[in-house]
Amino acid sequence: HTNTTSRYCCVYTNLHIYCTQLLFNISMAEGEGSKVQLYIYDLSKGLAAQLSPLFLGKQIDGIWHTGVVVYGSEYFYGGMGIEFSPPGCLFIGPPDKIEDIGDTFIPKDVFLEYLCDLQPQFGPEKYNLLEHNCNSFSNEVAQFLTGNPIPSYITNLPAEVMETPFGAQLKPFLDMMAGPGGGTPMNSDKKS
Numbered sequence: 001h002t003n004t005t006s007r008y009c010c011v012y013t014n015l016h017i018y019c020t021q022l023l024f025n026i027s028m029a030e031g032e033g034s035k036v037q038l039y040i041y042d043l044s045k046g047l048a049a050q051l052s053p054l055f056l057g058k059q060i061d062g063i064w065h066t067g068v069v070v071y072g073s074e075y076f077y078g079g080m081g082i083e084f085s086p087p088g089c090l091f092i093g094p095p096d097k098i099e100d101i102g103d104t105f106i107p108k109d110v111f112l113e114y115l116c117d118l119q120p121q122f123g124p125e126k127y128n129l130l131e132h133n134c135n136s137f138s139n140e141v142a143q144f145l146t147g148n149p150i151p152s153y154i155t156n157l158p159a160e161v162m163e164t165p166f167g168a169q170l171k172p173f174l175d176m177m178a179g180p181g182g183g184t185p186m187n188s189d190k191k192s
Helices: 002-029 047-056 108-118 134-146 157-162 165-175
Strands: 034-042 064-070 073-078 081-085 097-104
Touching (some): 073 134
Antiparallel strands (some): 034 064
């Protein structure tokens, strides 16, 4: 089953990259921008919404992981640094929400160069679950592409949790955690 899945994903990824580039070239020729979306995943799979009042004394709806989808790929930051994958194909399952961030007219090659420039700032060793995470990356990328930030309920969540007594007790443990991976690192031989 794993070999079949791997072969399917490889074929899908190559076809997806080709089709995305073709559609991008057509839309740019027609003067249209490329849609930029934020894929939002609840890492707790609903448990944060159920248990947060008990443990934190306040309601939080999820523990958010985000990725920016543009040019037919999803770009995110995790334990391996900046990564990409076909949209919605992370090991954590499909996104719980998708929000439109805006449109970009920045060419894909300029965007990929920008991501290469970001690699020192978003390397695996720089990941911090509370202060420098996937949402920090998504916010930076969204602003570069569209001028719009990602929703504040996502970027403000770590501070909200740390303001609670239980959150403050969890901080040392959370500081040691790495983020989700499962994509292809941007510095690999494969390019999105």
